[in-house]
Amino acid sequence: MKKHHLRIPGPTEVPERVLRAMQAPMINHRGEEFTSLFKKVSEDIKKVFQTKNDVLIFPSAGTGMMEAAIANLFSPGDLIVSFSCGVFGDRFADIAEAFGAKVERIKVEWGKPITCDIVRERILQDTKKEIKGVLFTHNETSTGVLNDIKGLREAMGDHPALVIVDAISSLGAVELNTDEWQIDVVVAGSQKALMIPPGLGLVSVSERAWKAAEESKMPKYYWDFKKAKKSLEKGETPYTPAVSQIFALDESLKLIFEEGLENIIKRHKLLAKALREGLKSLGFRLFAEDSWASPTVTAVDVSDFQGKINFSKALKNRFNITVAGGQEKLKGKIIRIGHVGYVDELDILNVLCAIEMTLGDEELFGKGVKAAEKVFNEGLEV
Numbered sequence: 001m002k003k004h005h006l007r008i009p010g011p012t013e014v015p016e017r018v019l020r021a022m023q024a025p026m027i028n029h030r031g032e033e034f035t036s037l038f039k040k041v042s043e044d045i046k047k048v049f050q051t052k053n054d055v056l057i058f059p060s061a062g063t064g065m066m067e068a069a070i071a072n073l074f075s076p077g078d079l080i081v082s083f084s085c086g087v088f089g090d091r092f093a094d095i096a097e098a099f100g101a102k103v104e105r106i107k108v109e110w111g112k113p114i115t116c117d118i119v120r121e122r123i124l125q126d127t128k129k130e131i132k133g134v135l136f137t138h139n140e141t142s143t144g145v146l147n148d149i150k151g152l153r154e155a156m157g158d159h160p161a162l163v164i165v166d167a168i169s170s171l172g173a174v175e176l177n178t179d180e181w182q183i184d185v186v187v188a189g190s191q192k193a194l195m196i197p198p199g200l201g202l203v204s205v206s207e208r209a210w211k212a213a214e215e216s217k218m219p220k221y222y223w224d225f226k227k228a229k230k231s232l233e234k235g236e237t238p239y240t241p242a243v244s245q246i247f248a249l250d251e252s253l254k255l256i257f258e259e260g261l262e263n264i265i266k267r268h269k270l271l272a273k274a275l276r277e278g279l280k281s282l283g284f285r286l287f288a289e290d291s292w293a294s295p296t297v298t299a300v301d302v303s304d305f306q307g308k309i310n311f312s313k314a315l316k317n318r319f320n321i322t323v324a325g326g327q328e329k330l331k332g333k334i335i336r337i338g339h340v341g342y343v344d345e346l347d348i349l350n351v352l353c354a355i356e357m358t359l360g361d362e363e364l365f366g367k368g369v370k371a372a373e374k375v376f377n378e379g380l381e382v
């Protein structure tokens with residue numbers, strides 16, 4: 001008997017309280033009990049988005065909300081600039097293209113972040129203000145890179161393009177101040193920092209974005225934001241909501257408010273730092289540099305071990321720890337260790353310990369764990 005440790009960057013482990021909340025019997029989705037609950041969670045979730053904007057909730061994977069953001073705000077032929085540093089940034093551009101936008105792809109090397117300079121340069125060129133939308137990924141889960149959304153937004157100055165951010169693997173774990181940073185649309189999903197099983201998509205919509213929605217001509221039906229907003233006023237959804245997932249969201253929001261968003265953000269930073277210091281002390285190279293490393297997922301360069309140790313397999317077989325592999329061109333070159341949502345200090349020490357044992361060199365035993373313990377002991381200030 002081996003306990004399972006799910007250390008992938010989503011779906012993430014779900015706290016027992018949330019699991020139990022999901023087991024409640026079904027209720028009428030048009031009845032008073034559901035509508036008052038739906039109104040409440042739709043209001044409470046705004047605190048996690050740090051926004052006063054509307055937040056719409058759909059039964060969906062995160063990608064559905066990326067698609068919804070495109071389909072609701074633009075028209076075929078609109079110029080959208082996608083800034084991408086990995087798989088999920090590329091996906092956002094693919095979606096915009098599939099809906100007939102004119103997409104300009106600006107890519108940076110995987111493992112590096114989007115820089116303010118690249119954004120500023122492209123935006124300044126656009127003297128005729130032809131760019132209608134800009135796509136960013138907050139936390140690029142495929143490479144373990146966190147983009148500086150605040151800085152990138154500032155680099156756009158007063159350019160009128162809508163700013164759309166994929167925050168699927170960051171919202172609820174990483175600082176993201178939607179209103180203060182003037183982000184028009186933030187896209188999130190249930191199965192990462194929100195500690196809920198997959199199945200809910202969430203999206204915040206600014207006043208500017210609502211204006212764009214009035215003019216949008218891209219096709220939409222199920223994803224129609226305007227219909228969703230109209231229903232939300234009555235505490236309803238246009239079609240059948242994922243009722244059990246809404247029970248789960250209500251409970252996870254309680255957990256989030258009990259710990260406090262600020263503390264949660266600090267916890268993720270500390271967990272990432274401890275894991276990184278531990279891995280470095282074992283001699284691993286990390287795929288992203290410290291200064292732009294993700295607080296929710298760490299990509300570890302394992303290319304030196306190709307043909308010798310398959311970490312994903314070894315960790316699974318011996319310890320029942322599941323980590324994620326690399327995607328696309330990073331397959332076999334990195335592993336990704338998720339530390340997002342329901343994760344604590346001992347979870348980090350446990351994965352480090354298992355990696356030390358997988359390396360099998362007794363000289364290294366305890367080294368990674370010790371470096372991480374030191375980080376936990378000292379806290380973030382050092």
Ligand SMILES: *Cc1c(COP(=O)(O)O)cnc(C)c1O
Nearest residue numbers: 061062063088139141168169189
């Ligand atoms: C997980 C993730 C997605 C995709 O979410 P799905 O729910 O699998 O559609 C998109 N973007 C980022 C940054 C992610 O981490």
